[in-house]
Amino acid sequence: MSFTLKQARYFVGIAEYGTISRAAAELSISQSAVTEAVKDLEARLGVRLFDRRRRGVELTYHGHVFLRHAKAILTEVSNAEINLADKGATVSGTLNIGVTSLTSGYVLSDLLSRFRRAQPGIDVSAVEDTGEYLEHLLIGGELDVAVMVVSNLRNAQALHSEILAVSPYRLWLPIGHPLCSHESIALDDLTDEPQIVLDIDEMQAETDRLLSSFQVRPRIAFRTRSVEAVRSLCASGAGVALLPDLIYRPWSLEGDRIESRDVSARLPVVQVGLVWRRGATVATAAHAFLSVAQSFHAPRLR
Structure with missing residues (x-):
C-alpha cells in the first residue's frame, strides 16, 4: 500500500529536527498527528525507520535509505509546483x-x-x-x-x-562507547578521550574556538583533511570527534556505525x-x- 506526501513530509521533518516535538512545532501540527503518521508509514513500508532514544530519535539504516527517496519525492513535487506557478518566469x-x-x-x-x-x-x-x-x-x-x-x-x-x-557541532563516537549511555555529556567528559580533528581551511576558525573551549588541552590523536577518514577512525574506536552536524552520516565506508550526541557546552556553529x-x-x-x-x-x- 502506498504512503502519502503528508507522511513523507512528517518523516523528513522528524529526521531533520531530531525529535517529534520539534518537528511538530516546525510543521505547526500536534505531536500525536506526527507520531501516528510515522507509525502508519512504518507499517506500510514494513520496516522500522527510527530508533527511539531518551532525547529524541535516530534514523535506522532503512530510515536513511528511505530519507533519500522521500527528499527526492518532495523535491520533485516542489519543483512541479514551481514550474507550474512560474511557467512564464523561466x-x-x-x-x-x-x-x-x-x-x-x-x-x-x-x-x-x-x-x-x-x-x-x-x-x-x-x-x-x-x-x-x-x-x-x-x-x-x-x-x-x-x-x-x-x-x-x-x-x-x-x-x-x-x-x-546554521549547523551545530555534535560529538561523534563509535557504537558501544561508554559515553553513548550518558544522558548528558560535558566537555570535561572528553578530557581523556583521543580527539580526531578535521583540519580544513574553511573551518579553521571554528576548530580553533572548539579546541580553546577545553579547560585542559585535549589529546589530539589524528588531524586529517578527509571527512571519510574521520568517519573510519571514529567508527573503529581510534577516537572521538566534535564536528558540524551538517557532515554527520551514521556509517563509515567500511559499514561501521557512528553515534552522534549533543554536548552541554557553548560550542561553535558553522x-x-x-x-x-x-x-x-x-x-x-x-x-x-x-x-x-x-x-x-x-x-x-x-
Whole structure:
C-alpha cells in the first residue's frame, strides 16, 4: 500500500529536527498527528525507520535509505509546483558559482538539482576552491555567487552574505562507547578521550574556538583533511570527534556505525550561506539562483 506526501513530509521533518516535538512545532501540527503518521508509514513500508532514544530519535539504516527517496519525492513535487506557478518566469543565461569543499560535498548537489529543474535554460558552471580564493573571484567579478561558510569572511566590507542555515557541532563516537549511555555529556567528559580533528581551511576558525573551549588541552590523536577518514577512525574506536552536524552520516565506508550526541557546552556553529559582491548588479540568472537557494533547506542543517 502506498504512503502519502503528508507522511513523507512528517518523516523528513522528524529526521531533520531530531525529535517529534520539534518537528511538530516546525510543521505547526500536534505531536500525536506526527507520531501516528510515522507509525502508519512504518507499517506500510514494513520496516522500522527510527530508533527511539531518551532525547529524541535516530534514523535506522532503512530510515536513511528511505530519507533519500522521500527528499527526492518532495523535491520533485516542489519543483512541479514551481514550474507550474512560474511557467512564464523561466530565464536563460549563464551562472558561475563558487563552492568550498565542505559545501560542494554536502550542500551543492541537492541545491543544484532543485535549481536546474526550476531553471533548465540556465547554463551552470561551478568551481571548487578555498574560501579565500572564492572571495577573490567574487570581488573580481569572475563568479556570480558562492555557497560557502560565511562565519569568517575576510573581505566582509566588499561582499554581501546571507545565511542559509546554521549547523551545530555534535560529538561523534563509535557504537558501544561508554559515553553513548550518558544522558548528558560535558566537555570535561572528553578530557581523556583521543580527539580526531578535521583540519580544513574553511573551518579553521571554528576548530580553533572548539579546541580553546577545553579547560585542559585535549589529546589530539589524528588531524586529517578527509571527512571519510574521520568517519573510519571514529567508527573503529581510534577516537572521538566534535564536528558540524551538517557532515554527520551514521556509517563509515567500511559499514561501521557512528553515534552522534549533543554536548552541554557553548560550542561553535558553522554558518553556511550565499555570498556575492556588494553593490554589484545581480544578473537575472544569479537572481533566479538566489531565489531558489533562499527557500532551500540543506540536509541536516538546523
